[in-house]
Amino acid sequence: MHRRGCGWRWQGCSQRAVRFLEPALLLLLHHGPAHGYTLLERLESFGLGRFDPTVVYRTLREMEERGWVASSWDREQTQGPPRRVYRLTPLGDEVLHFWVQDLEETRRMVEDFLQAYYQHVKEHPMEEGT
Amino acid sequence: MHRRGCGWRWQGCSQRAVRFLEPALLLLLHHGPAHGYTLLERLESFGLGRFDPTVVYRTLREMEERGWVASSWDREQTQGPPRRVYRLTPLGDEVLHFWVQDLEETRRMVEDFLQAYYQHVKEHPMEEGT
């Protein structure tokens, strides 16, 4: 059972606390238009894990439905079938901004949590409900 | 539509990137045994949002199934019906430790993301796929 995917739990523990896909895609598109396949690859460079292509494509289409991105078919075939090129919309730019604020808050929360943890274990090495 | 719950989206955008409930409960229990109702209240002091009681109780029971916490009924009634007292198990303590490592990584990811964002917008104020 090689822990891929998300619903998984190492010993029953959820593996990652963060949902990064949407903001990451928005940020990548902020750099300029791109098609899904490329975004898929760039996501990994981001330090985020490996994504299932299906999930990425689906997310892009959902974001398009919400008006955050817009797509058109790329006429100049390089290799393979026609590909859909996504670009950020002004709304998507705003949403990215909201995401950034959310992540700022998230950062504070994570830091508070970690600080509370370290502080507590420093004072009480192990004080379970004995 | 007062954004409670999770599947919600302000303008279609998912509300929070982080799942904090489990680690927060573990940390709170690291301070000592407590019952669900109390934990419920303390979660808010943590800066995390408001949680639905049902969700918290369910999470506690799931954590018990996994052996992270153990519970017993509190005999000394203060007010209301008997309440279940949860305490951290040694396994739960380990899991908390894993969670902390996960959150450390999360912190790095969030910081990298934010840094990448600020860096990029500084250089390219708005460069959508025009």
Add this chain to the structure above:
DNA sequence: CCACACTATGTGCAATTTGTCAATAGTCAA
């Protein structure tokens, strides 16, 4: 030409997770 590998995207479904509504149950006060 045909099989095959690679690029590129999409469908459908099952499993998991999450939210919500409502039920139960004890205590206390009017």
Add this chain to the structure above:
DNA sequence: TTGACTATTGACAAATTGCACATAGTGTGG
């Protein structure tokens, strides 16, 4: 004995996610 508050739980609907598979164009080797 009704209602308000404490405390926990059950059941089901809705949302999310992973995954297996389908489609489709391009280029290569036999």
